[in-house]
Amino acid sequence: MLFNTIGFFIFLSIVLIAFSIVKDSSKKYVLLFSSLVFVGLINQKALIYVVLISWINFFISNSIRQQQSKFIRKILFYLIIGLNILTIILYKLFESEIVPKSVQNFSIFFAIGLSYYTLQNIGFIIDTYKNRLKSILTFDQFLLSNVFFPKFIAGPIVQIEDFSVQLLNLKRASVDIKYGVQRILLGLIKKMVIADRLSEYVVYNFDLHPSFIGLTNLTVAFIFTLQLYFDFSGYTDIALGSAKLFGIQLPENFNFPLNSKSITEFWRKWHISLTSWLSKYIYYPLSFQLRKQKTIGVICSLFVTFLFSGFWHGLKVTFCIYAISHSIYLIIEFLIGKMHSNPLKRLPNWLKNPIGIIYTFTFISFSFIFFRSSSFKEARSIFKSIFNTKTFFPENYFNDFLAKISTGGEQMAIFNFGVTIILLIYFLFDEKRIYQRLNAKKTNWNFIIGGIIILIFCAKFVGRTQFIYSQF
């Protein structure tokens, strides 16, 4: 059940009505039951698996908490962490090219949500073992943290204890329909009017008619970066808006990352729930152990953390290179930052800021070529075209570049593309103000009516695509 379907909104409405009718102490069970139904409607294997693995994690974490013997606590800890990590590895293996297609058919895993709730479970087990938790959870709280339907498909990744605490305070008073509806509408516009339209150009030029012209490939790389952002942030808006309808606050995943002036800043603002998890459970523990090694310790910790992140996305060479490229960027920026005389610091802000934004956007787009490519060979040929001065510029600008970027010239397609570009530019320059107005918690009828009109006339309803990050 995709978020951008009528079926989802009918489901959401039914759950909201039931949630509003029942007494406060039962609201949690409405969310739990509806979330289990949601997962079951996607796939029954996924439902059986998530309930089973949640019960195992909950049972073992309770045993760890209650166990007096340090030795047994340690054994239980490593066993359950090993089980969770093995789950992710096996799932990624079954989804990769390493395993033959005939074997993939026997996979007991089903993709949706596994990568996200497994990280949540690992975090919870670590926090239990380290005695960081302040409250004792019930199984229904734990299970709902994993299956809560607004965030089941692609996060955000939550801290299970923080999420569960909210379940104790569900009241009709905390429901925020105004904010929820507007945030969902924002997400739908980002996904169906911007991301899905941009995806047409990416698919056409990346998959269907790959080009040897560098300028075309560079432009498509930039368009893909924009598509990825609006797709994933649109999903996040719908997830957070849906959760807010029930009075639940999920963590933000983005903080206007496309305005970043460095790759370091970018990673503070992109997929925040994942980077927070990686920082807390991999980067900081590793760099703490290596802190006497100073710079070398930071570099090693960074490299390992990003490698993990690459494998979390998938067991493919391209994801590995994507991750390594980012760790290299960050290491270079870290080392430049340590230089006593950093020439970049002397530049005035009016020059430094745009240079920083262009540099950051260009380099992350380069890394996203690997993210998007189906193979290393494909990514390599794209890079070769971009850095080949003989084939960078098209011989015929209109036929070899503009026509390839557009998809055939139909009037409606050009009009919709035009609307997409206008909205894209508006978001790139003014996204912060849109969210400030949203967070002001007023009903903005101009936005609601305008948004619905834009959706009706300009959204891509035919050939809808699933959210990119639901594949991880």
Add this chain to the structure above:
Amino acid sequence: MFQDIQIQLESIFRTFFRDEKIMLLNSTTTDDIPRWDSLTHLELMNQIENHFNFEFTFDEIISFNNVGDLIECITHKTTNK
């Protein structure tokens, strides 16, 4: 004592980030100081440990939400030495 630690901490921050304009308030966070991020955080904590002659635990380092939390921890550790 809190203010004394705040002054010493400010000096450490200014030396570490090579920025004499840094002013620390209890509410100061990583958002307020450009190069203060996860990459520089532990090295900075190491400088603070060396200056005050104690070691932070891992849980203490990840628990700080702002400079106020950091000063409170340092005060507690230096008082109980």
